[in-house]
Amino acid sequence: MAIIKAIDEISLPRLCKVSSCVVMTGAGVSAESGIPTFRDAQTGLWSRFNLQELATPEGFEANPRRVWEWYEYRRRIIKKASPNPAHYALVRLEGLFPKEFWLITQNIDGLHASAGSKNVIELHGNIFRNKCFRCSAPVELAEDVAGSAELQKREEIPPRCPRCGGNVRxxxxxxxxxxxxxxxxxxxxxxxxxxxxxxxxxxxxxxxAAQLPTVARRAGACLVEINTEPTPVTDYADFTILGKAGEILPKLVERMEQFSVT
Ligand SMILES: [Zn+2]
Incomplete structure (x- = not known):
């Protein structure tokens, strides 16, 4: 365990005198933009359903309309959210590694791209993209077409794939x-x-996702963890700072920027 109290305990040469950097983010970063986790979003009428019913292929086959409406509900929440200081700090971090930088995210809200991050790998997809459940073709929907009054009249929820007529998911x-x-x-x-x-x-x-930090560590990368509480990564991270990403990352990136120009 290497939990540190202050960011100036982090070895800047180990972070800045290298040419390649990978960042992995998860729900904690979205939470700081006010986006509830899957379970926390399950309020009101949605609390009656379980994960199986709302977020599996089987649940979609059993009741495509319910699953589609659940995702519409979550899209509406996410649309109101904006990137937070952690997202913007990661854009600046990308600028420090022009040769090789990758941001791997488990988040589906697209906020890293909205903030301006370029090399983003969305491990769990993107809630604003759609595809056909049957033929897997990407399907572009007009903004807010789903859930619109017109569609509800036609009872086309979920919308249909223009290629094969399958349900869009x-x-x-x-x-x-x-x-x-x-x-x-x-x-x-x-x-x-x-x-x-x-x-x-x-x-x-x-x-x-659990595999990635261990892969990096084994390959000799300097591993920095920023989380609100200790995690399995804390056991083998070089540096763990406990706290909010939106408070720690901007300061850390600023120090790295200063170090890089000197
Ligand atoms: Zn299709």
Whole structure:
């Protein structure tokens, strides 16, 4: 365990005198923008349903309308959210590693891209993208077309795939579904090559995301963890700072920027 009290205990040369950096983020970063976790979003009428019913292929097959409306409800919450200081600090961090920087996120809200991050790998998909449940083709929907009064009249919820007529679903990874192989391969490749690895706002407890910090550590990367409480990563991280990402990251990145110009 290497829980440190202040960011100036972090070895800046180990972070700044390297050319490649990978960051992994999770729900903690979204929470600081006011986005509730899956379970915390289950209020009111949604609290009656379980995970199986709302976020699995089987649940969608059994009641596509209910699942679609659950995701519409969550999209409406997420649309009101904006990037927070942690998101913006990560954009600046990317600027410090022009040769190789990857941001691997378990979040589905798209806020890293909204903030301006470029090399983002969305491990669990993106709630604002859609695809066909039957043929998997990406489906573009007009803004807010789903859930609109017109659609409800036509009872086309969920919308239909223009290619095959199948039900449209959000392009997120559901429980019982494998993560997109291409994203996982890329994530493992970059994690095994990087020299600095940040774990931010995630306990990294769930496979395969859990594998990435260990892969990076084994390959010799300096591992920095920023979380509100200790996690399994704390046991092998080089530096763990406990606190909110939106407070710690901006200060840390500022120090790294100053170090890099001197
Ligand atoms: Zn289709």
């Amino acid at each position: 959000p392009d997120v990874v559901w429980f019982n579904e494998p993560l997109p192989g291409e994203c996982i391969d890329k994530s493992i490749k970059h994690s095994s090559r990087c020299k600095a690895f940040f774990v931010v706002g995630t306990s990294a407890a769930v496979y395969p």
